[in-house]
Amino acid sequence: MKPNRDRAAVGSARVIQSTAALLAALLFSAGTLVLSGESRPSTPPPKSHNSAPPETKEAATAADRSGQELFRGKVVLLRDALARRKIDAQEEFDKQVVLETPEGDLIPIVPDWRGRAFFQDERLRNRDVELVGKRQKGVPYLQVLIVFTFDEKGKRQYTDYYCDTCAFPMYEIKPCECCHGPIRLRFQRRDLPDYIKARLSKAAGPVRRQ
Numbered sequence: 001m002k003p004n005r006d007r008a009a010v011g012s013a014r015v016i017q018s019t020a021a022l023l024a025a026l027l028f029s030a031g032t033l034v035l036s037g038e039s040r041p042s043t044p045p046p047k048s049h050n051s052a053p054p055e056t057k058e059a060a061t062a063a064d065r066s067g068q069e070l071f072r073g074k075v076v077l078l079r080d081a082l083a084r085r086k087i088d089a090q091e092e093f094d095k096q097v098v099l100e101t102p103e104g105d106l107i108p109i110v111p112d113w114r115g116r117a118f119f120q121d122e123r124l125r126n127r128d129v130e131l132v133g134k135r136q137k138g139v140p141y142l143q144v145l146i147v148f149t150f151d152e153k154g155k156r157q158y159t160d161y162y163c164d165t166c167a168f169p170m171y172e173i174k175p176c177e178c179c180h181g182p183i184r185l186r187f188q189r190r191d192l193p194d195y196i197k198a199r200l201s202k203a204a205g206p207v208r209r210q
Contacts, residue, residue: 065195068145114144128150132145163178
């Protein structure tokens with residue numbers, strides 16, 4: 001009986017040793033992964049310069065485009081527009097901007113990633129603009145997606161901001177998101193998006209021959 005007990009004890013000891021060795025290996029591997037940085041990064045990866053600009057993503061699908069319209073007019077300060085209509089408003093309206101259409105309508109602009117530039121940059125106000133944007137039912141505010149201005153010869157210009165160092169487009173006044181350096185206001189000759197032109201052509205109807 002004693003030899004059998006000895007063999008059992010030896011077998012148990014070997015099992016315990018094997019288990020301990022396996023646990024040690026697992027713990028060492030886990031520690032190595034953490035120390036080598038292979039666990040989930042604590043900070044997001046840097047943005048790629050080749051990523052599509054926000055307006056490209058915004059206008060990427062037919063569903064998004066279906067709600068987009070072209071708005072024409074001049075972006076002005078709301079208080080000035082009301083004063084021209086002999087409506088007295090107080091300083092709470094000092095920073096609010098609106099699109100004043102040729103028909104005299106005042107459309108407030110949302111100060112989001114694209115519309116905020118009109119609040120910041122007076123160079124974009126009191127000049128003819130074409131804005132591709134959308135409005136939700138029951139909400140008077142315009143969400144601007146694409147901005148066009150016109151030069152002294154009346155030529156349409158796609159308008160944004162740009163970092164010459166990084167070749168990085170920006171859509172409001174702030175340091176470059178890549179190098180944190182200065183940016184500039186940029187104008188590029190560009191036509192309206194094809195889907196907007198097609199919608200305008202359809203709205204105009206067929207040309208009548210005389």
